[in-house]
Amino acid sequence: MATPAVGVPLVYGTLHERGSKLARACRRQTSPRVGIAPCLPRPDKIALLPSLDSSRHTPYYKRDDRLSCLENYESVRRVSMNGAEAKGAFGETLASYYHQSDSETATLAWSQQSTFAITRLHSDVGLPGTSNPIPEEPAIHVSVAIKPVPLHSYELCIDDREIAVPYIPAYRTSIIDLQSKPVCFVDCGFDYVHYHVPREGLDEIARDHNIQPIGSYKFVICEDDLVIAQMTKNVLPFIGSQDWPSSLALDQFSLIFGAHLLQKYGGLSRLPEVSPRGLAPWQKRRATELLLEHLDGNVHLARVAQECQMSVSHFARSFKVSFGVSAHRWLIERRIDRSKELLIQTRTPLIDVALQSGFSDQAAFTRTFHQVVGDSPGRWRREHVGR
Numbered sequence: 225m226a227t228p229a230v231g232v233p234l235v236y237g238t239l240h241e242r243g244s245k246l247a248r249a250c251r252r253q254t255s256p257r258v259g260i261a262p263c264l265p266r267p268d269k270i271a272l273l274p275s276l277d278s279s280r281h282t283p284y285y286k287r288d289d290r291l292s293c294l295e296n297y298e299s300v301r302r303v304s305m306n307g308a309e310a311k312g313a314f315g316e317t318l319a320s321y322y323h324q325s326d327s328e329t330a331t332l333a334w335s336q337q338s339t340f341a342i343t344r345l346h347s348d349v350g351l352p353g354t355s356n357p358i359p360e361e362p363a364i365h366v367s368v369a370i371k372p373v374p375l376h377s378y379e380l381c382i383d384d385r386e387i388a389v390p391y392i393p394a395y396r397t398s399i400i401d402l403q404s405k406p407v408c409f410v411d412c413g414f415d416y417v418h419y420h421v422p423r424e425g426l427d428e429i430a431r432d433h434n435i436q437p438i439g440s441y442k443f444v445i446c447e448d449d450l451v452i453a454q455m456t457k458n459v460l461p462f463i464g465s466q467d468w469p470s471s472l473a474l475d476q477f478s479l480i481f482g483a484h485l486l487q488k489y490g491g492l493s494r495l496p497e498v499s500p501r502g503l504a505p506w507q508k509r510r511a512t513e514l515l516l517e518h519l520d521g522n523v524h525l526a527r528v529a530q531e532c533q534m535s536v537s538h539f540a541r542s543f544k545v546s547f548g549v550s551a552h553r554w555l556i557e558r559r560i561d562r563s564k565e566l567l568i569q570t571r572t573p574l575i576d577v578a579l580q581s582g583f584s585d586q587a588a589f590t591r592t593f594h595q596v597v598g599d600s601p602g603r604w605r606r607e608h609v610g611r
Contacts, residue, residue, distance in 0.1 A: 313358050313365065313402060314341035314420035321356045328464025332474050333526065338363070338422030340478040344463045346370070346415035350377070354409040358402060364426070364441055364485060365406070366419035367398045368456045377412040382443065389445055395453040396446045399489050404443070417456050417463065421485055429482050430490075432537040438490035451484050470521020472552040479525075479537055500538060502546035507532040511543060515555050519562065519582035525551060559583065560596050567605040574601055 311317070311331075319327040327343050334340035358365075373392040380387045382404045400406050427437035459477060486492065503511060510531050514523060528551065529539035543551050563581040566572050572580070578589030593601045 311339050312341070312361055312363060312420055312422070314339065314343045314418065318343050318358075318418060318420075319345055321358050323352050323355070330459075330463055330474060332471070332478055333524065334422055334425040334478060338424045339420065340422065340425060340482075341420040342459060342463055343418045343420070344370075344416070344460075345418065346413075347410075348413045350411045350413060351409060355407055357405055357407055360403045360405065362423040363402045364419075364421040364423065364489075365400045365402050366421060366452065366485065367400070368417045368419075368452060369394055369396050370415035370417060370456075370460070371413075373410070373414060374412055377410060378414075379409045380445070381407045387445060392446050395456065397444065397449040397452045398446065399441060399444045399485075401441060401443065417460065419481065421482060425478075426482055426486055426490075428535055429479070429486055429537050432535055432541075433483075433486075435492070438486065438492075441485070442489045442491065444489070449488070451488075452481070455481060470552065470555070471524050472521045472555060475525040475536070476540070476550055476552045479540055483537075500541040500545055503532065503539075503542050507534075507542075508546055511539075511551070515551065516558060519555070519559060520584075521552070521555055521582065555582075556592060556596065560593060563589065563593065563601065564604075564608075567601060568608055577601065 313321065315327055315329040315331065319325065322345060324345055324347060327345055329341060329343045331339050331341040369392045372394050373389075375391040378389045378392065380389050382400065384405070423437070430437050455477070502508075511528050514528050514531055517523075525536050525540060529536045532539055534542065540551065543554070547554050549557070559582045563577050563583075566577045566580060570577075574589070575586045578584075578586045581589065583589035583592065590601055593599075593604070597604060599607075
């Protein structure tokens with residue numbers, strides 16, 4: 225069972241012994257085989273539940289047709305393993321567990337058969353009932369509150385035990401193992417960013433740092449994690465947006481996020497120092513060829529690493545040793561170099577310069593150009609043409 229962080233006490237006693245809304249909703253529904261019941265919506269909220277296609281979503285309870293706990297849990301498990309829903313607790317699948325119809329998601333194939341994902345879920349009124357049980361999977365669920373959650377508005381059960389949840393300020397972090405069968409209820413508006421972090425990818429990062437895979441990660445609620453808070457602030461405008469910088473940017477983000485999770489919540493004081501060698505000459509040639517073929521950044525580190533016969537995290541570190549910057553930063557610099565050539569040698573409009581340099585639009589080009597060069601593309605062109 226997940227162990228709570230210091231300062232976040234467990235309220236010992238099963239749900240049968242508690243008197244909260246969450247406990248009352250689960251009363252008489254617990255199965256010894258399952259552990260946590262698929263809790264019923266509150267009677268006064270049943271009419272608010274959206275009509276969902278039962279072939280894609282977990283069936284909800286009706287007043288006159290209640291499924292048993294085991295039947296409902298098994299139906300959740302089958303849905304999660306069916307086709308596109310088998311990927312894990314993120315995106316529309318995660319939204320369905322929380323009775324939400326909309327989600328904003330960015331996903332990345334991480335390792336061989338797992339997905340790193342960022343999902344934003346928000347509601348103005350809270351949940352219409354307790355969440356459906358999330359099928360167990362080898363992954364860590366990281367949640368960051370974008371806006372505060374009042375005291376007594378959020379109830380949580382982990383492994384059939386109710387957790388005392390404090391007032392949650394904005395940008396506080398919760399870490400939950402998805403093998404602990406979490407169930408929750410929120411009776412106020414909320415806005416959360418959820419990270420789906422597969423253990424398979426974390427294990428690969430661990431091995432690349434010459435350590436054994438971590439057996440259990442620390443469970444925390446309302447953690448003041450400045451690193452995850454800042455990373456969430458940085459990524460927030462891009463979740464579900466077409467303006468995501470590139471696949472390489474998400475690759476780099478996921479590796480940094482995974483390494484931080486491994487160190488801070490895996491019981492390590494710090495990740496062991498590793499001194500990777502740079503890429504071999506043939507690896508440098510192949511990596512740069514492949515990156516330049518995808519100037520727009522729509523190539524994943526996994527593909528480049530595979531071409532260089534390396535793991536993703538090992539390749540990322542070796543690339544930085546060889547070039548002094550990350551693969552994503554290196555590609556941005558090549559885009560800027562290409563744009564400078566077009567600005568000086570042609571009269572191509574800025575929008576076309578942006579597209580030919582691998583940027584999604586002129587705004588992204590202008591913003592990045594100014595960050596790298598310190599001037600706008602138009603002003604830089606006027607100052608350098610004719611020199």
